[in-house]
Structures are given as C-alpha cells and as structure tokens.
Amino acid sequence: MKLAVLSRGFQSFTQAVDHRFGWDRMPRPLGIVVFMGLRDKLRRCNLFDTGCAPGTPDQAPPPVPPRYVRTIEGTYNDLEYTNMGRVGCRFGRNVPLQETVPQEKYALLNPSPREVSRRLLTRDRFLAADTLNSLAAAWVQFEVHDWFSHGKNPTADPWPVPLAKDDRWWEDSRIEPMLIQRTQPDNVDDPGRVAPTWVTTETHWWDGSQIYGSNEVMAKALRDVDGRLRLDAGGLPPAELLDAVDRADTGGAFWVGLGLLHTVFMREHNAICDHLRDEYPDKRGDDDWLYHHARLVNSALMAKIHATEWTPALLGHKTTRWGANIEWYGLAGKWMAAHFGRIGKGEMISGIPGSPTDHHGCPFSLTEEFVAVYRMHQLIPDRYRFCSVTDGREMENLTFPELGLDHAHARLEQLGMANSLYSFGISFPGQVKLHNFPEFLQRFQRPLRQEDIDQGHQPVVDLAAIDILRNRERGVPRYNRFRERFHKRPVRSFEDLTDNPVWAREMREVYEGDIDRVDLSVGLYAEPFPDGFAFSDTAFRVFILMATRRLKSDRFFTVDYTPDVYTPAGMRWLEKETFGSLLVRHYPELAATVNPENAFKPWRPVR
Numbered sequence: 001m002k003l004a005v006l007s008r009g010f011q012s013f014t015q016a017v018d019h020r021f022g023w024d025r026m027p028r029p030l031g032i033v034v035f036m037g038l039r040d041k042l043r044r045c046n047l048f049d050t051g052c053a054p055g056t057p058d059q060a061p062p063p064v065p066p067r068y069v070r071t072i073e074g075t076y077n078d079l080e081y082t083n084m085g086r087v088g089c090r091f092g093r094n095v096p097l098q099e100t101v102p103q104e105k106y107a108l109l110n111p112s113p114r115e116v117s118r119r120l121l122t123r124d125r126f127l128a129a130d131t132l133n134s135l136a137a138a139w140v141q142f143e144v145h146d147w148f149s150h151g152k153n154p155t156a157d158p159w160p161v162p163l164a165k166d167d168r169w170w171e172d173s174r175i176e177p178m179l180i181q182r183t184q185p186d187n188v189d190d191p192g193r194v195a196p197t198w199v200t201t202e203t204h205w206w207d208g209s210q211i212y213g214s215n216e217v218m219a220k221a222l223r224d225v226d227g228r229l230r231l232d233a234g235g236l237p238p239a240e241l242l243d244a245v246d247r248a249d250t251g252g253a254f255w256v257g258l259g260l261l262h263t264v265f266m267r268e269h270n271a272i273c274d275h276l277r278d279e280y281p282d283k284r285g286d287d288d289w290l291y292h293h294a295r296l297v298n299s300a301l302m303a304k305i306h307a308t309e310w311t312p313a314l315l316g317h318k319t320t321r322w323g324a325n326i327e328w329y330g331l332a333g334k335w336m337a338a339h340f341g342r343i344g345k346g347e348m349i350s351g352i353p354g355s356p357t358d359h360h361g362c363p364f365s366l367t368e369e370f371v372a373v374y375r376m377h378q379l380i381p382d383r384y385r386f387c388s389v390t391d392g393r394e395m396e397n398l399t400f401p402e403l404g405l406d407h408a409h410a411r412l413e414q415l416g417m418a419n420s421l422y423s424f425g426i427s428f429p430g431q432v433k434l435h436n437f438p439e440f441l442q443r444f445q446r447p448l449r450q451e452d453i454d455q456g457h458q459p460v461v462d463l464a465a466i467d468i469l470r471n472r473e474r475g476v477p478r479y480n481r482f483r484e485r486f487h488k489r490p491v492r493s494f495e496d497l498t499d500n501p502v503w504a505r506e507m508r509e510v511y512e513g514d515i516d517r518v519d520l521s522v523g524l525y526a527e528p529f530p531d532g533f534a535f536s537d538t539a540f541r542v543f544i545l546m547a548t549r550r551l552k553s554d555r556f557f558t559v560d561y562t563p564d565v566y567t568p569a570g571m572r573w574l575e576k577e578t579f580g581s582l583l584v585r586h587y588p589e590l591a592a593t594v595n596p597e598n599a600f601k602p603w604r605p606v607r
Contacts, residue, residue: 011037011040014033015038015041017034023319024530026319028322035544036348042545043545045487046095046485046486047362047545047549048096048362050091068293068565068566070292070295070556072216074086074214077554077556078359079555081363085365085553086204087215089199089204089365090197091148091198091199092363092367092368093369094369095482098194098195100368100474100476108159109160110162111510112162112163113464113466113468113469113472114169116510116522117464118442120435121435122435122442123382123436126436127430127435128428128431130602131313131601131602132313132600133600134257134381134427135599136429136534136600137257137429138424140374142257142261144374145258146209146210147202147204150200153185157182161179163177169442169443169460183473186199201214204366205550206550208299208302226284227290228290235417236409236412236413255400255405256420257403259412263417268582268586272293272297272573273291296565296566300566301573307547307551308325309578309579309599310579311324311543312325313534313598314534315532320540326351327551331349336350337350352548352558353557354558354561355552357555357559358552359553360549368476369482372476373520373535373543375471375521378430378432378433379432380441382438385397386420386423387419389422389593390606395419396415399440400438401440421590422590431534432524432534432535434503437464442463444462444463468519478519478520479524480518481516482523488537494507496515497515497526497527579599580598580599593605
C-alpha cells in the first residue's frame with residue numbers, strides 16, 4: 001500500500017513538473033525521470049478493456065504449438081488467455097469507454113471532413129523533413145500493415161459527406177456525392193458494451209504479419225521450401241503474390257516503398273533460415289522448425305529496428321533519443337547488454353526484452369487512439385527521383401501514382417533494389433503538419449474489383465477526409481479533450497494551439513470559433529513540435545504508453561526472449577544486426593552511402 005501511494009505521488013509530481021517546465025526543456029536525466037512518471041501514470045489511467053481478450057468466442061484455439069511458434073492467427077502468445085490479441089479481437093481504448101460513443105450524425109459530419117481536408121490539410125508547398133530520409137516514411141506504413149487493419153465494410157449505408165459548392169472533387173472524379181464506407185462493425189453480441197467497438201483483421205502482436213500473412217491460406221502461399229519465403233528469379237516477391245496480399249489486406253495501397261521493405265525482410269527471413277540450417281545441421285529438412293525460428297528472429301529484428309533506430313530518428317530530441325534506447329537496452333545500455341547480459345529482471349536497468357511479462361491490469365490489445373495518432377500521410381512526397389548508386393545519375397523522376405500497386409513490381413525490376421533503396425535514402429519525406437497532405441491522396445484512385453464497386457466503394461477517395469471521419473466515427477476524442485485525457489492542459493484558444501497566425505485564423509473559420517471542436521488530427525498537425533520531433537508532443541503521449549506495452553505484453557519479447565526459444569544463433573543475430581547492416585549485407589553496393597549513425601537519416605550522395 002505504501003509503495004502504491006509513493007508511486008502515485010511520483011506520477012503526480014512528474015506531471016506537475018512537465019506542466020510547469022515541459023520535459024523537452026529539462027536536462028536529459030530529469031527529462032527521463034519525467035518520462036518514467038508519465039509512462040507509469042498512463043499505464044495506470046489510460047488502459048481500458050473493451051472485452052478484447054476472448055477474441056472470436058465461437059472459435060476454439062488450435063492445438064497448442066511448440067513454445068517457439070508465433071501462430072498465424074495470434075493465439076497462444078499469452079499461454080493462460082490463449083485468444084488474447086488474436087485476429088478478430090477488439091481494439092482497446094486509452095480513454096474511458098463512456099467517452100468513446102460517437103456523436104450523432106450531424107455532429108459527426110460537421111464541419112465536413114472534406115472541408116477540413118481542403119482548407120486545412122491540402123499541401124500548399126512541400127515541407128520537407130530534412131533530418132530523415134524517405135525510408136522512414138515507407139517504414140511506418142510497412143509496420144502499420146503489421147499492427148492494425150479494420151478490414152472492409154460490406155454495408156450499403158456509407159457516410160454521405162457534405163461538399164461545398166466550389167468543391168472540384170465532383171467535377172474531377174465524375175462521381176456523385178462523396179461517400180465514405182463505414183468501419184466494419186463488431187457483430188459480437190455483448191449486452192454489457194457501453195460504446196461501439198471494432199475488431200482487427202490482423203493480430204494485435206508485433207509479429208511481422210505484413211510479410212507472413214494473418215490467415216493460413218496466405219501464409220501457405222508465401223512459403224517456399226526449407227523454411228524459406230517465396231522470391232522470384234530477380235530476388236523480388238512474385239508479382240502475383242504481392243497483388244493477392246495487397247488486394248486482400250491493404251485495399252490497393254501497395255507501392256514501391258512497401259515493395260522495398262517487403263523484399264528486404266523476406267530476403268532477411270531467408271538469410272536467417274540459411275544461417276540456422278548451417279548452425280544446426282540436425283534441423284536441415286525440418287521446414288517448420290526453420291520457418292518458425294526465422295520468423296521469430298525476423299519479427300524481433302523489426303521491433304528492435306523500430307525501437308532503437310526509427311523512433312530515435314523521428315524523435316530526434318536529445319532526451320527521447322536516449323529514452324528510446326532505454327526501452328530496448330535499459331539504463332545499463334547496449335554495451336553492458338552485449339558484454340554482461342541482463343542485470344536483474346526489471347525493465348529499468350536492462351530494458352524490456354527478457355523482463356517479466358506485464359499487461360498492467362488490462363488485457364493486451366492495440367487501441368483506437370493508437371491507430372489515430374499513426375495517421376501520417378504527410379510523410380509522402382509528391383515525386384520520387386531515382387538515381388544510380390554507382391554514379392549518381394538520374395534514372396527516373398516519378399510521381400507516387402506511377403509507383404503504385406499496378407507498377408510496383410515492374411518499377412523495382414526496372415530500377416533495381418539497390419538503386420531504389422539508395423534513392424529513398426537520399427530523399428526527404430514530408431513534415432507531419434497542416435497544409436502538407438499530398439493532393440494526389442485527396443483524389444486517390446483505388447484499384448477496385450467489381451464486387452467492391454457493387455458494395456458502394458468509390459474508385460476515387462479523399463484519404464485526408466477519411467482520416468478525419470474515421471476518428472469521429474470511432475469515438476476518438478477531439479483534440480482538446482484528447483489532451484486532457486492524456487494529462488495535458490487543454491488549449492484555451494486557436495492562438496494557444498499554434499504559433500502560426502494564418503493557421504489559427506483558418507481553424508477558427510472552419511470550426512466556427514469553437515476550439516473544442518478541433519479534430520484530433522488537425523490539432524496534432526497544428527501544435528508546435530519539440531526540437532527534433534517529426535510529430536507532436538500530444539501524439540507522443542500515446543507512444544510513451546503503447547510503444548512499451550507492445551513489447552511488455554508479448555511473451556516473445558519478455559519471458560521467452562531467451563536462447564532456449566530463439567536459439568543461441570538467433571540471439572546473436574539479433575544482437576549484432578541493425579537496419580543499415582542488413583541493407584549492406586543484402587546489397588553490398590550500398591556500403592559507401594548508408595548513414596552509419598542511423599539508416600533512417602539522410603544518406604551520403606554518390607558523387
């Protein structure tokens with residue numbers, strides 16, 4: 001009891017210090033202390049169960065697999081609650097459930113999501129994030145396809161989005177009123193449910209499902225012999241396989257950026273298979289053993305890269321760069337981990353991997369609020385300049401639509417993986433700000449099948465308007481209430497929200513002077529960012545909570561992050577590899593250009 005009182009006192013103290021001074025203006029050690037207090041308060045106050053643990057209750061879990069197997073559907077990660085986090089589980093919440101009831105239809109559609117898109121989000125000019133490269137933008141989309149998907153909704157009752165008289169969307173698209181399909185509803189009967197809930201078509205775990213599949217049919221189609229994944233003669237995923245995966249799971253969103261990372265990590269899986277077969281000759285011919293161990297190592301490597309490289313690149317403040325490494329290595333650091341292993345069981349000294357599993361009093365799931373803060377389409381530039389890694393000459397200058405699903409495989413064949421990776425490495429993504437949303441994504445042409453069109457899906461959509469409506473539809477609080485629920489002070493005026501007077505005036509007009517109506521995404525894009533940040537401090541509060549939770553709840557990153565489960569060779573692979581090292585290993589011609597500090601930061605151009 002005394003310990004709990006002291007813990008709550010510490011949390012309140014760090015929140016007060018953050019309110020008074022701001023963590024980003026403190027010396028780094030004090031900033032880390034504040035992080036710890038904020039994280040602990042978020043763990044205590046911002047995890048709400050929607051009944052997600054049972055999964056699909058009409059389905060019995062499959063037979064118990066060996067301990068090293070990440071199942072395709074996500075069962076048996078928690079060996080006591082075997083359905084926790086499986087495909088079909090509900091998204092959880094980070095705010096009280098009674099506050100997640102969507103508003104009635106008039107408020108849901110006002111101000112019009114399309115008008116918010118046009119007047120506040122449309123890219124006026126490209127604002128480059130020059131501390132990053134375009135691989136960082138492709139990476140977040142690659143990972144999102146592993147983490148969450150709400151699936152397709154077959155309902156014939158889409159949202160009719162109001163359009164202004166001067167809106168050219170009607171004229172350009174030749175489509176009648178803008179319709180946005182509703183999110184696939186959760187049809188599980190639950191009399192105790194206080195607000196609508198939604199389920200995921202992916203597992204909730206960090207398990208590489210974007211390249212391994214989330215159902216048995218797709219998983220088998222992806223597999224080759226000797227535990228390997230299928231690649232064509234050119235070392236790329238087969239074109240027909242990419243098409244099938246994309247149309248089934250991502251609605252036509254596949255493009256060259258995703259193709260690069262799918263190829264790299266499918267090749268990495270195969271390299272791990274070959275290494276394990278050499279290290280353990282008695283396992284040659286045991287396809288399942290090789291496949292499952294390679295998947296285990298490959299998925300953990302993606303998580304490590306995200307935690308120790310992608311996150312510090314996007315959160316470039318001196319405190320958060322250090323804090324992100326603490327998540328994986330603890331206060332003792334990487335050198336101590338490499339030479340002495342874990343020091344104790346806790347996460348503070350030696351990091352989360354290998355520490356005890358802890359769900360923090362709430363069954364694990366990803367949350368709708370976590371989905372909401374990952375809306376980062378502004379990272380996508382308008383054009384991509386492809387250059388030769390050999391001599392730096394320009395090969396192509398292409399728009400994003402020219403790199404989409406119907407062209408991705410052919411472009412990678414034409415340009416080559418090494419040249420394409422190099423070109424992404426030397427180019428900049430966009431800033432996640434107002435007036436930096438790519439205009440071509442506001443008239444995005446989707447490759448639809450006839451059955452999709454028959455169900456009311458429109459071939460042209462405004463992704464910015466969809467992003468705005470999705471948060472409202474799913475009961476995500478609007479910006480000011482979101483700040484309060486994540487223990488930040490609400491803003492009092494539009495000038496308090498942003499330091500850009502033009503943006504303040506525009507938001508006042510769109511939201512008719514009511515600061516509390518500002519949509520979450522709009523507020524996140526408008527507020528000033530801490531030094532070195534690629535996104536807002538308010539969004540960062542969700543990351544403080546959920547980034548560690550995805551590791552801390554997963555036995556493959558906690559109690560089963562051991563040589564017995566991963567194999568000693570697998571653990572050594574994880575310890576030594578970085579994103580840059582694996583890129584160079586697969587494509588040696590990149591050695592002279594990859595940024596040695598962090599492969600998500602700008603690379604050295606070839607002269």
